Amino acid sequence: MTDFIATLKKQVLLGDGAMGTMLAKQGLAPGESPELWMLSHTLEVQEVHLAYLQAGAQVIQTNTFGGTALKLKEYGAAHLVEEVNKTAAKLVREVVQDKAFVAGIIGPTGQFPAPLGDLPWTELVEAFGQQARALEAGGVDFIFLETFSDLGEIRAALFAAKKYTRLPVACSLTYTKGRTLTGASPQVAAIVLEAMGADCIGANCSTGPTELLEVMKEYRQFTRLPLLVEPNAGVPVLINGETVFKETPEDFARFAEPFRSLGVNLIGACCGSSPAHIKAMGAALASREPAPLPLQETPVATRLASRSRALSIGTKELPVLIGERINPTARKAVAEALRQQDWGFITQEGALQLDAGSLLLDLNTGLAGGDETLLLPEAVRQLQMSLDCPLVLDCTNPAALEKGLQEFQGKALINSVNGDEKSLNSILPLAKKYGAAVLGLTLNENGIPATAEERLQIAKEIVVAAESYGLPREDVMIDCLVLTAATSPELVLETVRAIDLVKEQLGVHTVLGLSNVSHGLPQRSWLNAAFLSLAIGAGLDAAIANPLDDRIRETMIAGALLTGRDFGARNYLEQAGKLGSPAKPQMIEEVNLIDPGQALQKAIYNGQQEAVIPLVKTLLEKSDVLSVINKGIIPALEIMGQHFADGKAYLPQLMLAGDAAKKAFSYLKDNFSMQTMEQRGTIVIGTVKGDIHDIGKNIVTALLENHGFRVIDLGKSVSAGAFLEAARREKADVVALSALMTTTMVEMPQVIKLLKQELPEVKVIVGGAVVTAKYAQEIGADAYGADAVEAVKVVREFTRVS
Amino acid sequence: MKINILNLPLILSKEEIYPFLNLGPAPGSLPANIDKLIDTHLRSITHLAKPQGLIRVCSIRRITPDRVILDDASLVIEGPRTTAHFVNCEKITLLAATLGRGIDERLAELQQTAGAADAFIYNGIASAAVEHTTEILDAISVRDIRRSSYYPTARFSPGYGDWSLEHQQQFIDSISGEKAGLAVTSHHLLQPVKSVTAVIGWSKVPLERSYDQPRGKPCQGTLTCRDCSLGENCLSKHRDNHYSIP
Incomplete structure (x- = not known):
């Protein structure tokens, strides 16, 4: 056979498809090692190779995906690396002779090189090197590293194949949402693998041809090496009791030509595919002429x-x-x-x-x-x-x-x-x-x-x-x-x-x-x-x-x-x-000229914490504390709350406005007597016993404080007794209970029962991710807050009445 | 008993974070000040987090109508509805993900010292980060399951459906959680808080799901909406679709 890479540069070649599902049809049971099974089922394996060859595949893969010692060890067969890989290569060669290229497949070890796992580089290189040598001895035309999901691991495999054989090496990774599992993009993979001496790079498996089309586009921008692609033909789903592959061979074949025109010269298929998919792709290719490489600017970066x-x-x-x-x-x-x-x-x-x-x-x-x-x-x-x-x-x-x-x-x-x-x-x-x-x-x-x-x-x-x-x-x-x-x-x-x-x-x-x-x-x-x-x-x-x-x-x-x-x-x-000095003083000067009440509202609405105190000071020159609260702070929060409820503002915006309002309130509290401030009621709040999630409760606390309520936050995992004691001591108007988990919300009725018994005049409001209005009603709560804004609304209702 | 322990990278995109910030249906892009807060906290979490994962594969010893008993592990998958998801399985992958203690500590600190918006955003990003870490472990496990010619079930966690959270301690014992600094409180909650435990079954036959994978925040640990504890509180835009897919 002629040189694989030289041929690949001149001609678009058709690869083969899935091996696992084909072998399962031949009798391979789930959990069995396909490589060891092959040793006693050579004819069955050759039938699969032959089916792909007859479907038009010009590159046929050895059945050696799990052929490293590290993988075979899981089946107690680490000593069979040579036999498995040589046999696999020979089985393909016997079938294809010189009608197709033989790809010596190496897959990931299932273990992770440092720093992800604890497998040292040298051990990994030796394991891959041993398999690559056996494949070369068995007569493969090139080494094909496929389905790798970690750049560190494929880098070690490529290094080993280059070190221990004289064969060209193709490298293929799997991608989800445009990145490998451990975060490499096609761009990064192209740069790293080309520099390490890869002869052909690409992607296989992953989610399917649509996503891999994008991956191939990115590869093409960053390398001039020949590209390869072998997408999944989809994972099987069960519909009305039938196992169904969603993509038909014809659906799949529509992608062959788009891949070719991107400059992908080896096109095959992965999981879920069959010889029918390969045949359909072959038929869909308008030409076997490779697409020309894009022009390159010089000097190259x-x-x-x-x-x-x-x-x-x-x-x-x-x-x-x-x-x-x-x-x-x-x-x-x-x-x-x-x-x-x-x-x-x-x-x-x-x-x-x-x-x-x-x-x-x-x-x-x-x-x-x-x-x-x-x-x-x-x-x-x-x-x-x-x-x-x-x-x-x-x-x-x-x-x-x-x-x-x-x-x-x-x-x-x-x-x-x-x-x-x-x-x-x-x-x-x-x-x-x-x-x-x-x-x-x-x-x-x-x-x-x-x-x-x-x-x-x-x-x-x-x-x-x-x-x-x-x-x-x-x-x-x-x-x-x-x-x-x-x-x-x-x-x-x-x-x-x-x-x-x-x-x-x-x-x-x-x-x-x-x-x-x-x-x-x-x-x-x-x-x-x-x-x-x-x-x-x-x-x-x-x-x-x-x-x-x-x-x-x-x-x-x-x-x-x-x-x-x-x-x-x-x-x-x-x-x-980013780096220039912030335009803080200028902004305040600007607002001084207009209406500072409006300006304070605006600053709070926009969450501009640094602008708040100077504005409050300016306002206080002309008016009293109560009008600062009622004309500056509260309207801003109300507008923001309304915008949030109407879907015009995001929750973090609401909270940022709340933080700005809190700043204004604390300044007022620190500088003026508490009497003018405390008029909106007291709320005791906490996350019920057993629950250590408190972010939702903290949001409600912040918003209540921002609205001028006196909030006693008991923290998380609070017992019924502690709620009662605090409500009594602080003369609470409302007690607010929060729970995130189904397992902890069952604590809520206990607290409510105790409070209703001892302090029947105190209102109880409940909320949290899993709590529903129906549940709130069932357990005898006075109200339910679906979110923080609603909680504040309810509390305001309660305190107005009282 | 072979337990794989992995140190995982954390490369989180903003798109992965947004669903965890309860942004709701507000239109348009995020205001610049919120965006900047996200950038700052994302950078800080990326530097501080020590994402680790534990993976263990167990054989199933026995399945009764209401429990799955594993070989050589104290963990029991219990509850008739949960058990039903695993009836065709021969093995179970146990996985645990954590961001490490530093994130919890920093979050507690922020709650004391910074504004509520900061703590909220930090918390959301950390949740997205542990979800991202779990997704990596999930994908690693699923890859192994498919390559062994089995079909993976969806990820399933204690505390979902009728599988009681009380099994959390057994879970941590069965996966040697202490190797990644994992512990369980007396109320069965994981410590550090930004941690996840889950199982994935190795089924002999493909599985039916009652919904497609949602685009934003993934549905966690359930194959069907009826087993999800969120119930009517589900914020997923795809919730309605869940019921419509056969």
């Missing part, structure tokens, strides 16, 4: 990714800020945290930098006296578990770097390699092997050359070396290096000139470690920001700097706009809105 977030760095993108703060050499607190293995501190440092606008984090664990081969992988594990950003592994120790790269389940940037042969030959192979981009420093064994031209020369050597190791040019970035202005002020502009030269002559993207320019000088922020400005002017694409420095952030934002990289000034305007 450098793409990096975390497990779930992708990032493009390039001339047409906004320049990117790389957070530099996780570095023990520069910061004592980080050194101490690394020494103590205080990972909470390290992740907090990362979170701060991301919040401040950096999109990538530089991670340096080179602690004096520390073991980087242990610290770097652990830091990667910790950071990628709680932060969602690509990492820059700042490490020149190849052993530590390799461990860090194994752990990182995205596409990292390695910081750094340099023009020294030793560095090139130890770091570049790692970048290729683990699918990372590299940052090349323009220095070599002789140090940093003075002129821009000499630095360009080193950059050129790095790019050539990287390409010779198989890295695409866009995965090489260059740092033209800056010396401190304290000693070499005349050389600073050489760096700026070098950026320009490198970009123009090599077409690669540039990064700059910024802070060195100000080393040994006071007011470093001034120099860093001014230098950043010059570098962005020369076309800098990313800066390693301190994102907590406002000057740096502002320079990045403004620089992007001034160099034409911020289309329509969108980013500038957005950031200016």
